[in-house]
Amino acid sequence: MANDLQSSKGQTAIAKTAVAFDRPLNLACGFELTTHELVFETYGKLNSSHTNAILICHALSGDHHAAGVDSEGKSGWWEHYIGPGKPIDTNRFFVVCPNNIGSCFGSTGPNSINPATGKHWGADFPTLEVGDWVESQVFLMEHLEIDCWAAVVGGSLGGMQAMHWSVVHPEKLQHAVVIAASLKLSAQNIAFNEIARRAIQSDVNFKDGQYLEHQTSPKDGLALARMIGHLTYLSDHALGRKFGRLVRSGDLDAAQKELVEFEISSYLNYQGDKFAKGFDANSYILITKMLDYFDLVKNYKNDALATFSNAKCQFLVVSFSSDWRFSPECSEEITDALIGADKNVTYLRIESDQGHDAFLLPDARYENGVSLYLNRVADQLEAEQP
Amino acid sequence: MANDLQSSKGQTAIAKTAVAFDRPLNLACGFELTTHELVFETYGKLNSSHTNAILICHALSGDHHAAGVDSEGKSGWWEHYIGPGKPIDTNRFFVVCPNNIGSCFGSTGPNSINPATGKHWGADFPTLEVGDWVESQVFLMEHLEIDCWAAVVGGSLGGMQAMHWSVVHPEKLQHAVVIAASLKLSAQNIAFNEIARRAIQSDVNFKDGQYLEHQTSPKDGLALARMIGHLTYLSDHALGRKFGRLVRSGDLDAAQKELVEFEISSYLNYQGDKFAKGFDANSYILITKMLDYFDLVKNYKNDALATFSNAKCQFLVVSFSSDWRFSPECSEEITDALIGADKNVTYLRIESDQGHDAFLLPDARYENGVSLYLNRVADQLEAEQP
Numbered sequence: 001m002a003n004d005l006q007s008s009k010g011q012t013a014i015a016k017t018a019v020a021f022d023r024p025l026n027l028a029c030g031f032e033l034t035t036h037e038l039v040f041e042t043y044g045k046l047n048s049s050h051t052n053a054i055l056i057c058h059a060l061s062g063d064h065h066a067a068g069v070d071s072e073g074k075s076g077w078w079e080h081y082i083g084p085g086k087p088i089d090t091n092r093f094f095v096v097c098p099n100n101i102g103s104c105f106g107s108t109g110p111n112s113i114n115p116a117t118g119k120h121w122g123a124d125f126p127t128l129e130v131g132d133w134v135e136s137q138v139f140l141m142e143h144l145e146i147d148c149w150a151a152v153v154g155g156s157l158g159g160m161q162a163m164h165w166s167v168v169h170p171e172k173l174q175h176a177v178v179i180a181a182s183l184k185l186s187a188q189n190i191a192f193n194e195i196a197r198r199a200i201q202s203d204v205n206f207k208d209g210q211y212l213e214h215q216t217s218p219k220d221g222l223a224l225a226r227m228i229g230h231l232t233y234l235s236d237h238a239l240g241r242k243f244g245r246l247v248r249s250g251d252l253d254a255a256q257k258e259l260v261e262f263e264i265s266s267y268l269n270y271q272g273d274k275f276a277k278g279f280d281a282n283s284y285i286l287i288t289k290m291l292d293y294f295d296l297v298k299n300y301k302n303d304a305l306a307t308f309s310n311a312k313c314q315f316l317v318v319s320f321s322s323d324w325r326f327s328p329e330c331s332e333e334i335t336d337a338l339i340g341a342d343k344n345v346t347y348l349r350i351e352s353d354q355g356h357d358a359f360l361l362p363d364a365r366y367e368n369g370v371s372l373y374l375n376r377v378a379d380q381l382e383a384e385q386p
Numbered sequence: 387m388a389n390d391l392q393s394s395k396g397q398t399a400i401a402k403t404a405v406a407f408d409r410p411l412n413l414a415c416g417f418e419l420t421t422h423e424l425v426f427e428t429y430g431k432l433n434s435s436h437t438n439a440i441l442i443c444h445a446l447s448g449d450h451h452a453a454g455v456d457s458e459g460k461s462g463w464w465e466h467y468i469g470p471g472k473p474i475d476t477n478r479f480f481v482v483c484p485n486n487i488g489s490c491f492g493s494t495g496p497n498s499i500n501p502a503t504g505k506h507w508g509a510d511f512p513t514l515e516v517g518d519w520v521e522s523q524v525f526l527m528e529h530l531e532i533d534c535w536a537a538v539v540g541g542s543l544g545g546m547q548a549m550h551w552s553v554v555h556p557e558k559l560q561h562a563v564v565i566a567a568s569l570k571l572s573a574q575n576i577a578f579n580e581i582a583r584r585a586i587q588s589d590v591n592f593k594d595g596q597y598l599e600h601q602t603s604p605k606d607g608l609a610l611a612r613m614i615g616h617l618t619y620l621s622d623h624a625l626g627r628k629f630g631r632l633v634r635s636g637d638l639d640a641a642q643k644e645l646v647e648f649e650i651s652s653y654l655n656y657q658g659d660k661f662a663k664g665f666d667a668n669s670y671i672l673i674t675k676m677l678d679y680f681d682l683v684k685n686y687k688n689d690a691l692a693t694f695s696n697a698k699c700q701f702l703v704v705s706f707s708s709d710w711r712f713s714p715e716c717s718e719e720i721t722d723a724l725i726g727a728d729k730n731v732t733y734l735r736i737e738s739d740q741g742h743d744a745f746l747l748p749d750a751r752y753e754n755g756v757s758l759y760l761n762r763v764a765d766q767l768e769a770e771q772p
Contacts, residue, residue, distance in 0.1 A: 127643050190631070190651065194655070195617065203588070224585055242573070243573040245571070255416045264574075293638065293646070298638065324622070
């Protein structure tokens with residue numbers, strides 16, 4: 001029994017694939033992306049009726065590597081939540097996580113070659129909206145011969161994709177799991193994104209976004225952008241608990257304070273620099289703008305109830321008490337609209353001091369809530385299997 | 387009667403002065419500033435016994451021009467609160483506001499000439515602590531022949547100066563008015579300051595802080611630093627109310643979104659650029675570090691009660707409900723310590739959605755609270771006048 005448990009909670013097997021679509025993707029901006037490629041990972045097995053697939057939608061800086069340990073020894077960004085016996089149980093579900101277009105981990109984006117010019121797209125990559133990611137995911141769904149997702153799941157920008165799915169493709173999903181998201185960004189959120197973009201664009205190595213052609217990289221600006229993001233994804237309390245006023249170098253008691261570096265400063269600088277090595281500045285600009293533009297209810301006369309009236313799926317909405325970028329109030333606005341639109345919705349407000357980052361981190365009640373919800377989904381699917 | 391009222395609330399007369407001190411100021415860092423100059427404004431009249439003087443302590447980006455309209459037509463930064471018939475009533479008090487050393491509005495700072503080299507100090511200006519500002523203000527006090535301030539008043543970093551005065555020079559003030567301040571900065575606050583400094587230092591025109599010698603200016607970096615500060619001094623709610631998702635240019639409904647600029651982005655960019663024209667980057671770095679280093683209780687074995695045990699003045703402590711950089715909890719920590727140390731303390735928690743900036747803005751209860759407190763002080767002073 002102990003062995004069974006161990007086995008059921010063992011390593012997540014990863015299948016990494018790339019698929020190139022030769023038919024055009026018509027973007028919301030009017031541009032026709034004649035071809036595009038998606039890199040994606042899958043975990044678990046698709047059942048015979050193809051009904052047990054879950055789509056994982058990544059957020060601003062995410063990628064296709066959501067679970068397991070890859071060939072470079074790197075754990076997935078949602079490793080705590082996806083795997084055998086985990087809340088998104090790969091013993092029961094076939095889990096699909098693509099890197100979305102416009103990002104920079106292998107799928108078509110600013111780092112790709114623009115077929116029209118033979119050069120990197122760079123800043124000329126077309127403007128994207130959340131709906132474009134969803135339409136590209138529809139291509140992937142068809143490629144995988146899935147008619148309907150058991151669930152579409154995402155946090156932050158991922159939750160926006162899940163909501164978009166529910167409204168625009170109501171027949172194509174049974175459940176939407178919308179975590180730490182909002183119907184649209186607040187002025188404060190837009191402002192943080194704007195400062196991040198200006199930090200990148202002010203970097204002399206940005207070269208109007210054509211830095212690849214100039215063989216430069218706006219690493220400093222991107223590091224700054226990430227530092228702002230990273231800091232605001234955490235709560236004041238968690239930072240106080242983890243770092244407080246601890247000093248990494250120098251001595252606050254000494255008269256000479258030139259050498260004083262606080263742990264929090266060292267940590268943030270390190271995180272910023274590390275991120276800037278692995279991410280693309282144009283993708284950062286592009287995707288933060290996707291966040292700013294997202295406004296699910298605008299197309300429905302700003303009526304949130306009317307927006308969701310089309311939806312057919314059931315919803316799990318999750319928020320975290322200390323998340324001040326996508327606060328519980330944002331999730332409660334979603335939940336209230338769903339209740340008003342007579343949809344089946346479960347709302348979990350998780351007490352956490354981890355800020356927005358909580359959606360990625362271990363938390364007993366959060367894990368348990370997602371587990372209970374998705375196990376119920378799996379139970380029903382398995383009962384319906386021929 | 388109406389005329390009297392008008393007159394009593396009329397224009398604030400400004401006396402602007404500069405004073406050069408030829409005796410050395412020994413800084414906390416061990417450096418001896420052999421001479422230094424302070425620019426200051428005064429409003430109202432010093433009484434015959436020199437007991438009605440109030441010292442105004444400015445914050446990070448403040449200057450000596452706290453009240454009235456100067457020769458360039460510019461209103462003082464605390465115009466709502468200082469003047470005839472206003473909460474800090476210049477009909478009753480002699481109000482003194484210096485620009486502090488290390489700043490950039492005429493008092494000795496990084497923009498001044500280092501007498502040892504004949505060049506601008508630039509980044510070589512010595513590290514400052516809050517206590518250094520207070521000691522320089524003691525010089526000014528002696529110059530003005532004031533033995534004891536009726537009150538030392540300040541918001542944010544200004545409140546830190548007021549607290550420092552109360553503990554280090556207990557005989558030299560009757561009242562300390564500590565607004566939107568804290569005993570020390572949290573990790574989150576330090577982190578925002580660190581990002582601001584890195585933005586400045588990353589600017590290619592920063593030139594290791596010797597940009598004046600290179601005849602350049604790290605305006606972009608300083609603008610970014612200010613945008614971060616400005617944004618975090620406001621509350622999410624106030625931003626939502628003022629800007630929401632309003633668009634300044636472009637059209638969110640159009641497919642092409644390249645031209646979309648949100649009002650909040652336009653506003654913040656404008657504020658950043660405007661600030662960068664008037665402020666000095668080295669001063670910004672220097673003064674944000676003063677904030678980071680400030681820790682009133684550290685020298686008293688981290689015992690806040692012991693810290694204030696020396697104080698002899700009475701305290702008015704003020705906080706604002708939506709201030710998340712210097713939250714009510716910070717002011718309540720100060721208040722609790724003062725209660726524990728058996729000091730006379732009045733605490734006002736003002737309901738406001740204006741964030742940290744509330745300390746500068748009109749607010750009926752805030753104005754009334756400061757008025758009532760300081761009028762009581764003036765009543766007593768006037769009763770004691772010979």
